[in-house]
Amino acid sequence: MTDWLIQQSPAIQATVRVLVFVLPLLLLVPGLIWWERRLLSWMQDRIGPNRVGPFGLLQPIADGVKLFFKEDITPSTVDRAIYFVAPAVALFPAFAIGGTLPWGPHYGPLMHWTPIANVNIGILYVLAISSLGVYGVVLSGYASNNKYSLLGGLRSSAQLISYELAMGVSLACMVMATGSLKMTDMIAAQMEPLWGIQSLGWLQNWFLFTPFGLISAVVFLICMVAETNRTPFDLPEAENEIIAGYHTEYSSMKFAVFFMGEYATMFVFSGVFATVFLGGWNLLPINWDVVAAQVPALAGIARAMDGLTYWLAPIWFLGKCATGITFYIWLRATLPRLRYDQLMSLGWKSLLPLAVANFIVVAIWIMGTKLYGPGGGWAGGLLGLAIVYALYLNFVSATRKSGWGAKDRLAMVDKSARTIDLVDPNVAGGTR
Amino acid sequence: MTTFTVLAIVAVLAALGVVLFSSPVRSAICLVVNFFVLAFVYFILNAELLGITQIIVYTGAIMVLFLFVIMLLNLGGPQAWKERREFRTVLGFGFGAALAGVIASQLITHFREHSRPFADDGYGSPQAIGRVLFTQYVWPFEVASVLLLVGIVGSILLAKRKL
Numbered sequence: 043m044t045d046w047l048i049q050q051s052p053a054i055q056a057t058v059r060v061l062v063f064v065l066p067l068l069l070l071v072p073g074l075i076w077w078e079r080r081l082l083s084w085m086q087d088r089i090g091p092n093r094v095g096p097f098g099l100l101q102p103i104a105d106g107v108k109l110f111f112k113e114d115i116t117p118s119t120v121d122r123a124i125y126f127v128a129p130a131v132a133l134f135p136a137f138a139i140g141g142t143l144p145w146g147p148h149y150g151p152l153m154h155w156t157p158i159a160n161v162n163i164g165i166l167y168v169l170a171i172s173s174l175g176v177y178g179v180v181l182s183g184y185a186s187n188n189k190y191s192l193l194g195g196l197r198s199s200a201q202l203i204s205y206e207l208a209m210g211v212s213l214a215c216m217v218m219a220t221g222s223l224k225m226t227d228m229i230a231a232q233m234e235p236l237w238g239i240q241s242l243g244w245l246q247n248w249f250l251f252t253p254f255g256l257i258s259a260v261v262f263l264i265c266m267v268a269e270t271n272r273t274p275f276d277l278p279e280a281e282n283e284i285i286a287g288y289h290t291e292y293s294s295m296k297f298a299v300f301f302m303g304e305y306a307t308m309f310v311f312s313g314v315f316a317t318v319f320l321g322g323w324n325l326l327p328i329n330w331d332v333v334a335a336q337v338p339a340l341a342g343i344a345r346a347m348d349g350l351t352y353w354l355a356p357i358w359f360l361g362k363c364a365t366g367i368t369f370y371i372w373l374r375a376t377l378p379r380l381r382y383d384q385l386m387s388l389g390w391k392s393l394l395p396l397a398v399a400n401f402i403v404v405a406i407w408i409m410g411t412k413l414y415g416p417g418g419g420w421a422g423g424l425l426g427l428a429i430v431y432a433l434y435l436n437f438v439s440a441t442r443k444s445g446w447g448a449k450d451r452l453a454m455v456d457k458s459a460r461t462i463d464l465v466d467p468n469v470a471g472g473t474r
Numbered sequence: 475m476t477t478f479t480v481l482a483i484v485a486v487l488a489a490l491g492v493v494l495f496s497s498p499v500r501s502a503i504c505l506v507v508n509f510f511v512l513a514f515v516y517f518i519l520n521a522e523l524l525g526i527t528q529i530i531v532y533t534g535a536i537m538v539l540f541l542f543v544i545m546l547l548n549l550g551g552p553q554a555w556k557e558r559r560e561f562r563t564v565l566g567f568g569f570g571a572a573l574a575g576v577i578a579s580q581l582i583t584h585f586r587e588h589s590r591p592f593a594d595d596g597y598g599s600p601q602a603i604g605r606v607l608f609t610q611y612v613w614p615f616e617v618a619s620v621l622l623l624v625g626i627v628g629s630i631l632l633a634k635r636k637l
Contacts (some may be wrong), residue, residue, distance in 0.1 A: 124503070162599055166526045173534025177506065180538070184499060184545050192545060199542045203535065223600050 048154050059158040072102035074305045078371050085375035114294040124185035129299035132178020136306035139171045143313045146355040148226035164225035165213050168314055176202040179288045186291035194287025198278035204389040209265035211397035212258040215404045216249055216318050229322035238416040246327040250319045257400045259319040261393050266311045272370055274377040312366025320362050323355035399430040477518055485511040498544050509533045521598040
């Protein structure tokens with residue numbers, strides 16, 4: 043199979059890889075919806091859909107049939123061309139982001155199957171395509187010719203632009219730690235010995251386990267939830283404020299396309315997280331071949347695990363994506379929606395400075411490692427963290443002293459702003 | 475070559491759309507399409523970094539802000555703005571043609587010299603650009619970053635008089 047694949051022209055190779063990657067994605071979306079509804083109902087102490095098929099597994103199919111046969115209403119005052127194009131525009135980035143994700147090993151007999159394009163700009167590609175995701179929302183919000191839809195679109199564009207920055211910087215930290223923008227190189231870097239210590243060679247250096255990688259991972263995780271418009275950042279479709287936001291005027295299959303795009307994006311972003319921070323397709327953070335060499339007693343088991351990890355790599359990758367999705371659902375069940383000013387201040391005042399500070403720490407870390415080995419890296423990194431924290435405390439005390447931003451804080455507790463005049467319709471023009 | 479032809483046709487049509495549509499939102503969308511297709515032209519020329527930067531900076535950030543502003547101001551329907559026919563229109567076409575001629579006269583000779591329409595592998599790679607940016611062009615690079623910082627500080631000062 044592999045020989046046949048590499049003999050084909052690049053376009054056919056890419057097409058085969060796309061089919062291998064995108065078809066499972068399409069088939070998994072109903073499964074994701076089922077998983078979300080069941081898990082959410084379990085977390086909220088409800089039963090959830092359990093009637094159609096075993097455990098309600100066929101419920102998404104029934105829902106799909108229902109959506110398909112619903113009346114497709116096109117409001118008369120919409121901007122027709124843009125109105126019809128917008129769902130397709132929303133779906134495009136959802137499937138295109140996966141273009142550089144390796145869902146299998148990058149060496150050995152499986153190497154030619156993933157990713158679809160192993161270009162030397164892998165991470166930038168993810169950032170570029172995810173930044174296109176805003177167009178579907180903005181265009182549908184504009185074309186619907188509805189104030190609530192327009193508000194949803196505007197909120198979305200402001201939100202996505204704000205969180206893209208922190209996301210880009212947090213990924214840039216990992217790019218710097220790897221020294222490459224290629225996704226496969228990032229996974230290779232995570233299969234090095236933990237923290238660069240050779241005696242720990244049997245443990246893998248997943249970026250989640252490094253101090254700077256942990257900070258980046260948290261920042262990226264928050265930004266990823268914001269980028270996919272999910273709770274607690276689902277302000278573009280906050281139903282108690284703006285009905286359903288940008289897809290208020292969409293019905294039947296056009297709504298289903300938005301829905302599908304959202305779930306596919308969640309899935310692919312979980313894949314990006316798994317690739318950059320969780321060691322990609324590796325099952326456990328253990329280099330089994332090193333274990334086999336160091337502990338002869340366990341050599342048999344270690345070799346078996348090595349083969350299992352290698353040959354079933356796509357399954358482990360899918361498992362990590364599913365973990366990411368579960369995290370999304372958990373967040374949705376736990377956290378209430380943010381207020382708009384909280385959303386903006388979280389993005390600009392917390393995540394972006396944190397990501398930039400982390401960027402500096404990573405740079406110090408790399409210099410320390412290059413000059414004095416792994417110990418120097420730890421010392422430099424911790425020193426960098428200490429300096430950044432001291433600067434932060436200095437900044438906080440300085441702003442307290444100068445009273446900067448005190449007005450904003452006062453406005454939050456201003457009781458008079460919250461009282462409202464109740465109007466009694468029975469008394470002519472009177473308030474009571 | 476066929477790929478280039480298709481991309482070029484789409485790019486030119488989108489560019490025409492930017493100028494000819496009377497609704498500002500449609501013009502902006504055409505500009506988005508134009509930038510996006512231009513990135514693909516860079517891809518087939520083996521300049522991946524340039525193409526992806528085009529998408530990130532222009533399609534993903536600047537045009538979103540354009541659309542944001544257009545929608546926020548609600549620069550409404552197609553009848554918003556009709557131009558009167560004037561002698562200035564003719565003059566504009568004349569100047570436009572002259573500018574195109576000047577640019578073409580400078581470029582065509584260069585195009586004729588090169589029979590191979592793409593760069594070497596790794597010519598515009600992130601590593602190569604990064605190395606040049608931080609050695610040969612480090613001063614212009616730093617000055618540009620300071621300029622951007624001044625721009626940010628200035629815009630904050632203009633927007634918020636009382637900090």
